[in-house]
Amino acid sequence: xxxxxxxxxxxxxxxxxxxxxxxxxxxxxxxxxxxxxxxxxxxxxxxxxxxxxxxxxxxxxxxxxxxxxxxxxxxxxxxxxxxxxxxxxxxxxxxxxxxxxxxxxxxxxxxxxxxxxxxxxxxxxxxxxxxxxxxxxxxxxxxxxxxxxxxxxxxxxxxxxxxxxxxxxxxxxxxxxxxxxxxxxxxxxxxxxxxxxxxxxxxxxxxxxxxxxxxx
Amino acid sequence: xxxxxxxxxxxxxxxxxxxxxxxxxxxxxxxxxxxxxxxxxxxxxxxxxxxxxxxxxxxxxxxxxxxxxxxxxxxxxxxxxxxxxxxxxxxxxxxxxxxxxxxxxxxxxxxxxxxxxxxxxxxxxxxxxxxxxxxxxxxxxxxxxxxxxxxxxxxxxxxxxxxxxxxxxxxxxxxxxxxxxxxxxxxxxxxxxxxxxxxxxxxxxxxxxxxxxxxxxxxxxxxxxxxxxxxxxxxxxxxxxxxxxxxxxxxxxxxxxxxxxxxxxxxxxxxxxxxxxxxxxxx
Amino acid sequence: xxxxxxxxxxxxxxxxxxxxxxxxxxxxxxxxxxxxxxxxxxxxxxxxxxxxxxxxxxxxxxxxxxxxxxxxxxxxxxxxxxxxxxxxxxxxxxxxxxxxxxxxxxxxxxxxxxxxxxxxxxxxxxxxxxxxxxxxxxxxxxxxxxxxxxxxxxxxxxxxxxxxxxxxxxxxxxxxxxxxxxxxxxxxxxxxxxxxxxxxxxxxxxxxxxxxxxxxxxxxxxxxxxxxxxxxxxxxxxxxxxxxxxxxxxxx
Numbered sequence: 001x002x003x004x005x006x007x008x009x010x011x012x013x014x015x016x017x018x019x020x021x022x023x024x025x026x027x028x029x030x031x032x033x034x035x036x037x038x039x040x041x042x043x044x045x046x047x048x049x050x051x052x053x054x055x056x057x058x059x060x061x062x063x064x065x066x067x068x069x070x071x072x073x074x075x076x077x078x079x080x081x082x083x084x085x086x087x088x089x090x091x092x093x094x095x096x097x098x099x100x101x102x103x104x105x106x107x108x109x110x111x112x113x114x115x116x117x118x119x120x121x122x123x124x125x126x127x128x129x130x131x132x133x134x135x136x137x138x139x140x141x142x143x144x145x146x147x148x149x150x151x152x153x154x155x156x157x158x159x160x161x162x163x164x165x166x167x168x169x170x171x172x173x174x175x176x177x178x179x180x181x182x183x184x185x186x187x188x189x190x191x192x193x194x195x196x197x198x199x200x201x202x203x204x205x206x207x208x209x210x211x212x213x214x215x216x
Numbered sequence: 217x218x219x220x221x222x223x224x225x226x227x228x229x230x231x232x233x234x235x236x237x238x239x240x241x242x243x244x245x246x247x248x249x250x251x252x253x254x255x256x257x258x259x260x261x262x263x264x265x266x267x268x269x270x271x272x273x274x275x276x277x278x279x280x281x282x283x284x285x286x287x288x289x290x291x292x293x294x295x296x297x298x299x300x301x302x303x304x305x306x307x308x309x310x311x312x313x314x315x316x317x318x319x320x321x322x323x324x325x326x327x328x329x330x331x332x333x334x335x336x337x338x339x340x341x342x343x344x345x346x347x348x349x350x351x352x353x354x355x356x357x358x359x360x361x362x363x364x365x366x367x368x369x370x371x372x373x374x375x376x377x378x379x380x381x382x383x384x385x386x387x388x389x390x391x392x393x394x395x396x397x398x399x400x401x402x403x404x405x406x407x408x409x410x411x412x413x414x415x416x417x418x419x420x421x422x423x424x425x426x427x428x429x430x431x432x433x434x435x436x437x438x439x440x441x442x443x444x445x446x447x448x449x450x451x452x453x454x455x456x457x458x459x460x461x462x463x464x465x466x467x468x469x470x471x472x473x474x475x476x477x478x479x480x481x482x483x484x485x486x487x488x489x490x491x492x493x494x495x496x497x498x499x
Numbered sequence: 500x501x502x503x504x505x506x507x508x509x510x511x512x513x514x515x516x517x518x519x520x521x522x523x524x525x526x527x528x529x530x531x532x533x534x535x536x537x538x539x540x541x542x543x544x545x546x547x548x549x550x551x552x553x554x555x556x557x558x559x560x561x562x563x564x565x566x567x568x569x570x571x572x573x574x575x576x577x578x579x580x581x582x583x584x585x586x587x588x589x590x591x592x593x594x595x596x597x598x599x600x601x602x603x604x605x606x607x608x609x610x611x612x613x614x615x616x617x618x619x620x621x622x623x624x625x626x627x628x629x630x631x632x633x634x635x636x637x638x639x640x641x642x643x644x645x646x647x648x649x650x651x652x653x654x655x656x657x658x659x660x661x662x663x664x665x666x667x668x669x670x671x672x673x674x675x676x677x678x679x680x681x682x683x684x685x686x687x688x689x690x691x692x693x694x695x696x697x698x699x700x701x702x703x704x705x706x707x708x709x710x711x712x713x714x715x716x717x718x719x720x721x722x723x724x725x726x727x728x729x730x731x732x733x734x735x736x737x738x739x740x741x742x743x744x745x746x747x748x749x750x751x
Contacts, residue, residue, distance in 0.1 A: 003691050003711075067734040070707045309558060382595040386657070388556060390608035390664060391585035400607065405598055 004069045008078050011061050012137075015082045015089070018054035019134040022089045025051070025096035026127050026190070032103045033120035036113055044100035051093035058086040074207075081204040085137065088193040088200070092130070095186040095193075099123075102183050112176050115166060119184070122158050125151065126187055126194075133197050137204075145201035149212040152191045159184045249477065253470030261471055266436045266452075271464035275472055277438040281353065281446035282479060284439055285432065286421050288357035289364065294414060296361070297368035298403075304369070305376040306398060325366035332363040333427030341431055349443040356432030357442070360424060364417045371416060375409025376402065404495075411491040418483050422476065425450040449476045502529040504668060504698040505550060510564035510574075512545060512554065519545045521722040523564070527715075532690060532699045534709035534730065537719030538745065543702045546719070547670050550700065551587040552580045568668075585612065588661030592673040594653035596645035596660070601628075601637050604645045604656055608664045623663050631659035632689055651682025658689065662697075669693065671701040675708065687712050706746050710734045718742045 264274025336359025433445035456469035512520035535543035
């Protein structure tokens with residue numbers, strides 16, 4: 001096995017580890033939605049630092065690989081895609097952190113927590129989507145990368161419905177409703193970044209810049 | 217375009233003509249000699265001794281004398297030439313002295329052979345008579361050695377020059393000494409060149425008559441060793457051609473020339489075979 | 500703390516009146532690959548050749564200063580250059596196998612050291628060829644002349660030949676400049692393996708090669724070392740403007 005291959009494999013492994021960490025964060029958020037827990041919320045907020053370190057580390061590795069290995073063609077895409085995925089994963093991780101923050105803030109707000117609990121299945125969908133993506137990255141499965149964005153569309157629809165319910169039912173006061181809808185937005189944004197990762201995987205496998213937003 | 221084609225054609229014609237002339241003259245000479253001499257070459261001719269009065273006598277003593285002279289000359293000259301060339305090319309730094317040495321070698325190479333003969337006569341035959349027994353194969357070989365040294369040295373040095381310096385560096389970089397480098401790399405690598413130098417030298421030794429007339433004598437008896445005076449095929453040929461008036465003697469001269477040509481061919485083959493042997497052993 | 504193989508202090512080298520190396524100071528670390536880069540005539544090859552005293556073979560070369568190899572000054576007159584060269588092997592720009600068999604090429608160095616035992620030589624030949632990743636290619640034709648090999652194989656043979664001396668250091672003077680990309684790749688991979696056991700210095704004109712194979716890089720210019728740092732630092736964030744201009748192909 002070439003040194004180049006070994007190093008690139010190592011780089012992608014780092015990205016996969018980072019992905020695992022991010023998924024773990026969102027799983028914990030799902031748990032928090034189901035069952036509010038102050039210490040778990042604190043832990044999620046705290047763990048974001050680990051994810052940030054992952055990104056820094058991956059960037060450094062990628063720079064060293066570009067400088068020392070002079071990758072070209074697929075090898076170069078592997079490095080670039082690692083940087084891009086790490087950047088999106090970092091954002092997705094940030095959203096987990098803000099979810100955890102939201103939970104911490106609203107632990108004493110039973111009405112909000114109730115709605116949150118009802119929304120946890122949407123967060124579950126996000127977690128599954130993220131797992132699918134990291135699997136597609138691992139196996140370089142371009143077909144899967146093309147399919148996953150439909151999950152984003154469904155998720156978006158679910159969020160839309162939910163936002164309407166929250167406003168219609170007037171379950172909370174205005175401020176709570178506003179906060180909740182911004183929380184839903186973080187789920188939506190996470191999903192958007194997940195779609196970006198799919199685009200990166202397509203670029204990795206086929207070398208073409210693909211934009212899922214322009215699909216229709 | 218057309219002009220160039222024509223010019224090309226003319227040039228080609230000249231080249232072809234020149235090569236044809238040289239090849240043709242070689243063929244003509246050999247055919248001429250063989251045609252006149254081959255019929256007279258027989259087993260008896262090769263194995264009988266020579267009697268001036270007997271038209272059916274042979275040339276065995278001259279054959280042996282020639283081989284003696286070639287062998288001894290090479291034995292003396294080759295090592296001296298190799299070491300001189302090695303000194304000039306591997307040891308001596310480029311300086312005024314090496315320039316003078318090279319100039320001397322070039323000068324010596326163009327001195328007419330009869331001058332060598334005169335020199336050999338006064339030094340080896342006269343002054344060193346107690347050691348060389350006067351007219352002898354030894355005196356002749358020593359004289360011929362001095363005569364062929366310049367050519368041998370020059371040819372061998374040319375060969376040494378063609379050995380890329382990287383070869384020497386490779387050897388030194390592996391912790392080899394200078395002597396090891398010379399004997400294990402440089403000499404084996406230049407073997408082919410040394411062999412061609414020797415073949416060239418054989419040609420000159422065999423074909424030389426003037427210096428031998430003055431140093432080895434004209435005795436036509438079987439040589440008893442290197443201290444005997446002896447006649448080589450060439451000096452014999454010279455004798456036959458200058459003294460011979462009868463058709464018989466002329467036939468003998470051509471037969472001798474035929475044998476001479478064959479001797480050169482056979483010696484060349486032997487040297488090449490030996491070289492192949494050595495090369496296989498070395499690498 | 501990494502072991503230092505060569506500690507060069509105030510090294511100057513003159514070809515007659517021309518000063519080819521100017522007051523060099525550099526520490527070469529053991530078991531690492533150090534690349535020497537710089538434009539032609541900058542002194543990198545000359546410096547390489549001071550490390551096994553190959554410059555001694557050139558007329559009119561004078562050096563002063565110190566090169567301490569494991570603490571001992573190898574520029575001293577007392578140093579036995581033959582012994583030094585058995586410890587510091589060298590691979591040249593053009594593959595230069597001797598016109599003899601593959602076996603004899605490898606056995607050449609050990610034989611010069613007086614090793615005659617056939618068994619010892621057999622083992623040395625095998626292990627050296629294996630270390631140079633050449634054994635499988637040539638094991639059935641060890642007695643064939645080395646000149647019949649491809650250029651890349653010849654260069655690996657030259658590396659094997661150097662390895663057979665069991666050196667501590669291998670100097671490589673543009674070892675792939677005469678080779679095609681595939682052969683180059685093989686040599687580069689080989690260097691990566693060899694550095695575990697040997698300290699390697701490599702002169703190269705290829706920035707790609709320097710960055711791929713080396714751990715440290717020294718940039719030479721007009722006989723001086725302009726910058727010496729880890730290869731990553733040199734190629735990602737050089738401190739000297741000249742270094743940056745050279746490695747990015749803006750001059751030189």
